[in-house]
Amino acid sequence: MRWEVFRQAKRGDYHKHCGDVHAPDREMATLFAQIQHGRRMTTESLWVVPSEEVTEIDADDTAFGGRTDKAYRWATAYNVDASFAQEVADSEEEQAEVEQSRGDD
Amino acid sequence: MAPLRALADLDDEERAAAESLLFRLADDEFVIAERYTEWQVVAPTLESDLALSNIAQDELGHARVWFDALGELGYSERDLVWERDPGAFRHSTLVELPFAEGDWADPILRGYLYDVAEDLRLDAVAGSDVRELVDPVEKIRSEEEYHLEHAQNWLERLCDDDAGRERVQSAADRLVPHALTLWVPGPAASAIDSSGLRGESLDATRRQWLDTVASFLESLGLTVPLDPGDDPTESLPDSVGSDGNHTDHWPRLHDELTETYRELGRSDVRRLRGEGT
Amino acid sequence: MDIETVKARAGPREFGRADDMPEEYREAATRMLQFHANSEIMGAYLEKPFIRQSPSVDRKLAFSAKVQDEIGHGQLLYRAAEALGVKTREEMLDELARGDGKFLNCFHYEMTDWAETPMIAFFVDGAAMKRQATLKQSSWTPYAHAMDKICFEEGFHVKHGEDIMRELATGSRKEQRLLQEAFDEWWPRILQFFGPTDDRSTHHDFAADVGLKTMTNDELRNQFLNAYVPKARKYGLEIPDEPRIRTDEDGEYYEVVEADLDWDEFFAIAKNEYPEGLDQIDGRATAREAVAWVRDSLTEADAGGPGATASAGGD
Incomplete structure (x- = not known):
């Protein structure tokens, strides 16, 4: 099972996507994520989310913000x-x- | 493909036909947007509020696109909106009806009936050979896809339980006859076709519309109050709108929306970025 | 975390959802955010009629976009409040409908004429933006993050408000007169936006101690007046003789004569007891109740939302 990982570099920052880990459950995913994505980069916090729970909509699917004059x-x-x-x-x-x-x- | 002609290059009869077509396109967009804005701040949730507000702005923006095309034929915003007699507006009665408080099924179903129609209309004008009709279609359509998906998604959700489906059914019984007025031919109908202003006749478009709408609504367990074989003119409401005869709701709405303009004694409007700075 | 630790550590964007914040902090932050979020909703409620009453298509589009933004700001702020774990968004929206939720004084008044719109859209929004810009430094990170996006959008609101004012101020005599009348009526309310005068040297409240806010109302009012009084004059508006506002010798510090303002009215408003405000609260409550059936249908459908698909897919 794949998990997406979002890192917050320091307090007050936004969490930004930084990669993923393969792991069989949530606990192991957090264990793996802190090594794979937090061992060197400055890290205050990680969010670890099952990949299939991430829904994507991209600019090919829709016209974000519309295309007529706004x-x-x-x-x-x-x-x-x-x-x-x-x-x-x-x-x-x-x-x-x-x-x-x-x-x- | 033959090069596109400009509105300004049409002959007199063609110009009259183009005007007639454009007034209906523009007025429908303008009035449905005006009605949609009534849901701002009072939609069921914050997120649904943002989405419907956006649709309202899109439709008003589309009205402006068609008003701008009418600008090429010599009309100003003042002529088109602020000082036009309410009886000279050509929109369908579908878009002018008020909403009952809390009746969320109405804007959703109305939006669906309208968006399917708009999609087909855009196809039709995209098949014309007039630049001001063809050019905006792609941009408008990119926004319409969202509108249609939004309406369909909500309808599926609302029809998921009996109480919600009953509300949608009641909206359908009330609104479908008014939606048929979108397809009532005006006096310029044959001139519009013969001038090549739409790639598909109004009648053919209506049949496509009814096929699409009926099969989707029936798939949700709803009954559409007419059959494809029925003569649509028999189901029309007393006023159809596009000939200038409207329900009583329209003059009231027109009066409200022009109130500031009249109270301030304005005689013109300013456009954003339109001041030559 | 105990309250002394919070005070010692208090700084911009210092605390977030992962921190175990003391109840006093969570309640103070909830109160502040709920007030702010409610104000966005009730501000939108007040301005909504002017979408219809706009005298040009572009203004109509702008008013619709602005009201939409405000609902969006409410959405962001209720989320930042929810993250404190004290109340849910639905609870806060219900409290607002019941008349228990508090919001800005200026949004308790009726607004009926177009010439009044710049009073909210320029002056009140301008005052709000002064405060909001400082809240980017709030110690509650979700609050500061909401402010990043809100401040990004607000520039449009204030400029839109000024543009309406400019059009009226350079319009017919009637328009100029109506603008001045609106200003006379709204000016005292705008002066009360930042509340009663603080004692500048000694007053420190809890929200400041724990870094939820970084500037006093006096400082903000003064900054606001420094920027917005000259703007009002630029458009030919006469500042009413009362309430008196005095400047110091350098002309940089404004003092508002408190006795000239109606504080009974202000505190009635603060308790949601002002008739016009009550009409607005009740009007919104009725509209909210009328679509409760839709929210119910969404809640029932929640079972089919995230998680329902978790067993499918994956690797």
Whole structure:
């Protein structure tokens, strides 16, 4: 049986997928995972999940976020200056990066 | 394949036909979106709320796509929405009916009936030779696939027990006649076909729609209140919408949605990113 | 973990679900998150009618997207609250419906006119965003993680609100007048957003001691006024003479004259006893009850969810 492993490098971080282990049950999966994925990389925590419980939906299956114009969802569409408040400017900047990487037209 | 023509290059008769086609496409999307938004904040769960809100935005976005095509024929958003007489809207009565509070079976079944129809309509206009009709289809369809799957999945779930199935059946008895109005030909029907604006006639599309809808709903243990052989005109409700005759619900809805525009005495609308900055 | 250890270790994103947190911490964090999540839901409830009342297609799309985002924020925050193990999401949503769940003062008032929308969508959201940005440093990691996503989205909300305000402020005289009237009505409520004035030098509450929050209400109110008063003036809004707000000699520290604000109303609201707020709580409760049958059908179906397929497949 295969188990997917997610590692959190330090407190407060997100758990990120880092690989898998083959093991017959949950206990052995955690034993194997801490060696295979936690013996060298800085590790605060691991999540170990049966692979068949992970459901995938990918960009071939669906159009994430849609494909018609959704500019109204983005801070960048509004013609007002965000620089008066750092947190608004930060949000706009983060959105601009994502919007660019999505490559919407 | 022959190159696509632009709407602006059509002759007068073809333009009138294209207008007629576009008004129905746009108005159906616009009004169903308006109704869907009524479920925002009051859907059964937070997740289902997010999903239906998204569908509403998709449909409103599709309305905007077709409004933009009408823009090529000289119409502004003001003409199309804010200052148009409610009697000049061409949508089907299916999309204008209000929801009863808590009747989640209604938006789900209505969405299903509408999404199957929209899918077939998109096929039909994709078979035309007019750029503004063909170009948006692929993007719109990518969103419609989700809508259809969403509706089917919910219907299967709701029909899983007797109480839920009864609610869906009651929605079907009420809504299917109104859904048939999507296929009522308007005065421009033959001009639309002869101008090559759709690859498939309205009548053929209706038959496909009924086949699809009936076989799916019957597979869920529901009864569809008409047979494929029946004359659909006999099952139509009193008003069909697309000829400008609507139920009383429509003028009320139109009045509500144009209220701010009128109260503020606006005479135009601003588009996002539309200010030349 | 005992409370002294928590206080000693308290820092940004220090604690998570794997930590054995003391009850006092879990309850304080639940209270804070539940209040925050409830506020997202009731804010969405207040703004929803303006999806219909938007005067352009783009505004309608934006309002729908914004209300959708807020429900999404509620979803994230209830999850961060649930992770504390005190209450389930359903319990919190039921408490909100019963009138036991608390939420922000500004969402207890009615909003009926378009010209009022920037009061929530710009000023209140702007104030909320000030607070939320600091909560990225919360010691409860699920809270901080929810804030990452919420702050990412909120920039759209505040800019959308400002854009509506700009359109009104540069519109007809009537629009300008309606905007000023809305501002006069909402300004005192907005000033109360951050609650009564703290004693800046000595006041430390429990949530600050354990790192759940990192800034006092006074600091946040002051930052907010520093950024948003000039914005209001930029759009030609006159700041009402009362409630009085004074600045110090450098013009950097704002003091709100507390006696000019209606604290009886504020505390009635805090107890869910304000009539308009009660109407909104009850309106939402009725709508929630009406779809209880759908939630029941989902719960029954849970048996066929994850786990049901676990015996199939695998290797």
